Amino acid sequence: MTDHDRPRRLPELTAAPVEVPIASATSVSANGLRVVAVRMPTVPMVELRMTVPFAGPDRRHAARADLLSSCLMTGTRSRTRLDLDTDLAVAGAALGAAAGPDFLTFAGSAPAEHLPTLLDLLDDVLEHAAYPVGEFDGERDRLAERLRVFRARPGVRAREALLAKAFGAHPVTFEVPLAKDVAALGVEEVRALHRAAVSPRGSVLTLVGDLDPDTAIDAVGAALAGWTCPRPAAVLERFEPVRPSPLQLVDRPRGVQSQIRLVGNSVARSDPSYPAAKIANLVFGGYFSSRLVENVREDKGYTYGASSLLDSGIAGDMLLVALDTARETTAAAVLETVYELSRMVTTPPTAAEVDAARQYAIGALSISLSSQSGLAGTVAGMQTVGLGLEWLTEHPRALATVTVDEVGAAAAALFGAHRFTGIVQGDAASLTDSLQSVVGVVS
Structure with a gap:
């Protein structure tokens, strides 16, 4: 075999460039x-x-x-x-x-x-x-x-x-x-x-x-000079922070699937810790190569898809977790989700996990800003939460330089099952006993 025939080593991944408006x-x-x-x-x-x-x-x-x-x-x-x-x-x-x-x-x-x-x-x-x-x-x-x-x-x-x-x-x-x-x-x-x-x-x-x-x-x-109104636009008031509590069972009689939904507190996009929180969330459940997906989909086969999302808005900031599963695997899926939430604190994200999530975050941001439509949506969303155009430059830089320790600190602050509340929606007649055996549930 000649050198020309041998497989060539792929170059190392580098941070995807994010173009800034001129x-x-x-x-x-x-x-x-x-x-x-x-x-x-x-x-x-x-x-x-x-x-x-x-x-x-x-x-x-x-x-x-x-x-x-x-x-x-x-x-x-x-x-x-x-x-x-x-x-x-x-x-x-x-x-x-x-x-x-x-x-x-x-x-x-x-x-x-x-x-x-x-x-x-x-x-x-x-x-x-x-x-x-x-x-x-x-x-x-x-x-x-x-x-x-x-x-x-x-x-x-x-x-x-x-x-x-x-x-x-x-x-x-x-x-x-x-x-x-x-x-x-x-x-x-x-x-x-x-x-x-x-x-x-x-x-x-x-x-x-x-x-x-x-x-x-x-x-x-x-x-638009003639557009007027007797009073200012009505701004949505902020909600109170999420108070952790046991999961609530929401009855959906004869449902063959169950919906597991959890919510906890997050940080604003203007917070200095937001880039670290974004990376930590990706490691947990924010993209396909996350811990949660690897566990409940790839390893256990409990669900087709699981996800987590940092949701920042004018009313406040929350961390959402969602997955659907069969009625028979509901209790087990809840148990594994709780386990992964806690593992983010007890076993912080590794350097390899952080680097992979970092590349994904920067690449996804670059793609979202590469079209006029994507940039317009991003800029409009930034305005609603008080971010200036400088965020388009500062945020990708922060993602590129956030450290493993900073991501670990963000994971410890946001994750852990004790920080969440949520619901399990499904057939209560079939689920109550099994859910009570693995985690506290309020009917």
Whole structure:
């Protein structure tokens, strides 16, 4: 065999580069709207994201907000639904809205030359959304039906039960409205909500693409100058930290699968320990090569997939753990999950585990920032939790330099089964005895 025929040694992995935007600008318009513009001329397009704080006190508000977002594009004083769709299509643009417990969000895109058209359509919807009765009734009925179907999913019900156990009646638990609440809404309620709560004061509009940042900000100021509201946007209040407690068994009669959901406290993305916490979470369950996946999927075969997630938002920060398993293996899967949570403290992440997770984290961040859409989503999310554009440079550097000891300290602070609460959703008649034998469960 010649040297040419022999397998060649692969080069060592190096940190994936993370490109930083070459130009950006930030300003606050006269109406209180914060505008962030970032130049990324990879293709002649512009991505638009806008977040309007849109909190409310109860699930009925969640129903009104969800219906409002579904009906925003059904017509304005001067444009029918068909007119809006046609104007977007002619410009090669897109625009849509969605609502959650914290924000009313807008997402859109357009060729760079048609950004003025996109901004004009956005302004028309913000200022003059009409909610035509015929369109409204149809959207309300369709949304109610979609919610009935969506809420029947075991994972949706499990997450709702988990958030309710951890945070009580805090609005963060009202992620999915009740179909009956949507079905009972009238058009005047939604129109009143729009007038009172769709406010520029406290909102953030992000533009990323083939643009001059200062010129883009001026264009937003001119296009949306007439958008006003009598009060600032409603910011979601922070929830209380998670209080550790025994798991709660949520009955799902005759369910052949069980949903295991746990939640603990995490750290904010602005916290100096966040990069270490991110790496520690990856080692535990944040990607396919994690300890939890290796144990409950690869070794034991209890589940097809298991995951953990650092969830940072305006209302607070939490660490979520999720897996589904067969009814017969539920108790064993809970036991192994508790074991892995504790092992993060008793057996801290090794240098090899940290390096592998580090490479994954930097690579995933690089990929997420490589497109205009990905960068726009990242920048918009950063704005909601008070992070500046410098985070795009500082965070990958921190991931690249975080030490094994720092990751171990973060693991000790966040993990350990004693730091969590959670639920097991499944057939209580079959699960109660087995769960009580391995871990304390409150029925």
